[in-house]
Amino acid sequence: xxxxxxxxxxxxxxxxxxxxxxxxxxxxxxxxxxxxxxxxxxxxxxxxxxxxxxxxxxxxxxxxxxxxxxxxxxxxxxxxx
Numbered sequence: 001x002x003x004x005x006x007x008x009x010x011x012x013x014x015x016x017x018x019x020x021x022x023x024x025x026x027x028x029x030x031x032x033x034x035x036x037x038x039x040x041x042x043x044x045x046x047x048x049x050x051x052x053x054x055x056x057x058x059x060x061x062x063x064x065x066x067x068x069x070x071x072x073x074x075x076x077x078x079x080x081x
Contacts, residue, residue, distance in 0.1 A: 023054035
């Protein structure tokens with residue numbers, strides 16, 4: 001049961017890391033002056049929105065990293081049923 005919980009948290013962490021990385025990539029694309037040349041203002045506005053979402057993902061990543069790393073100080077024991 002504890003192992004499954006830890007595996008779940010680690011899976012969520014992987015998803016969050018990938019999402020944060022993807023959003024960073026999107027921001028780079030949206031801010032590339034060679035792309036969306038005819039819609040720079042809209043592209044910059046979109047990049048700003050994506051950047052806010054990315055910041056939220058960064059918070060999730062850091063929280064999960066801290067939480068999982070703190071679990072190394074926990075002793076899990078299984079009770080007899």
